[in-house]
Amino acid sequence: TSSVLSKDKDKSAASKDGTPEGTAKRQKDGAETPKQQLLDIIGSMKVEVSYRKKLQQLKASENKQEGLGSKGSVPQGITEDIQRGKPLNPELVKAASAVASSLPRNKKQTESELLAQLRRHEETTDKQKKGEAINIRSVKVISEMTVKRQSPAQRGARISGRISLHFDEDGRRIRPERSAQSVDFRSLKVGKRLNIFTKTSTEPEHALKTVSSPTIWDLEFAKEIAAVTAQPPRNGFEEMIQWTKEGILWEFPIDNEVGMEDDAEFHEHIFLEKHLEGFPKGGPIHHFMELVICGLSKNPYLSVKQKVEHIEWFQKYFEDKKELLQEI
């Protein structure tokens, strides 16, 4: 609940760098009066939000920003670790330093804050005694769930970054690129499956149902409904609409090619010599068929199919009459 409260309160993490530093130092000392305890709690609440966001960035930065200044700041991180007296995961340390270097303000403060948060995270995980894998998973889950919450925080940083851009004399737009990058690292399909919902395969059932359903009773029912709902036309316009649907009335503006779907190109209409192959070459028949083809090519009213049928009829006719022709 405290984390929820913190989420509701805070929008930008960058401004909180001053206070977590102080709280981290206080925790190092270990002396906790009640007031200090309260302050610690408040400080920890505020920090958790930023921590989560940074954890996300951490995880993204582990993938993306490998060489970004991590080498330079690694020795710093290690020395800080040694100062604090607790061993942290070196990869996480590297990532924390990389993230801190990528962020615009107070790199050292953010780094120390990050490391403090990492330590506390490790403590809590040890206390719960669940094992690291599950915790990381749960943290990942929570971090993934809090994606929406982080965007206002990020937006604040982005807007503040953009404001700073105006003062940039170089005119280089590095800031918005980075903010765009910071938006991109959550995608829907990345991450471990939670197995909360079991995959139900309802598609084949639906397919079967739709195929077998149109029974006679269903058709009758549909007809009944159509007959009941079809009110007589109230005016001339509705009557015209009804007639157009039935096909009694043509559609305006009148389309001369309604019902005529001639997909053939012009060359199929004109160059019909290829259909002349079945006829005997030379002689009156060939002459006759050439004339037929000439006439057909000039005919705009027939479709290509009809023309081809015409020629085929002639072919059949002349084949039937072959014996007669050979007598001649």
Next chain:
Amino acid sequence: PCPRQVRSYYVDWRMLRDVKRRRMAYEYADERLRINAIRKNSILPKELQEVADKEIAALPQDSCPVRIRNRCVLTSRPRGVKRRWRLSRIVFRHFADHAQMSGVQRAMW
């Protein structure tokens, strides 16, 4: 309740026969055209043309378009039928006087 006469039959048997002839003529139109193309030809040999003559004579009589008579659609009157309206002169006059013919007016000049 309909404002016009409802006609569910053809007016008389002659009209029915005329309808049958029209349908048959539509069926055999292509064949007749092709056989006639062979007949009315100066290139093909005459024997072929004679054979075509016999063939076309063998087709059913009602298939020739010459047998169709443009009768009046409403009264089946064979004579006095205007082609544009497919109506006999009497029916045409009847409707025109009752202002049921669009764009038709009594002539006066």
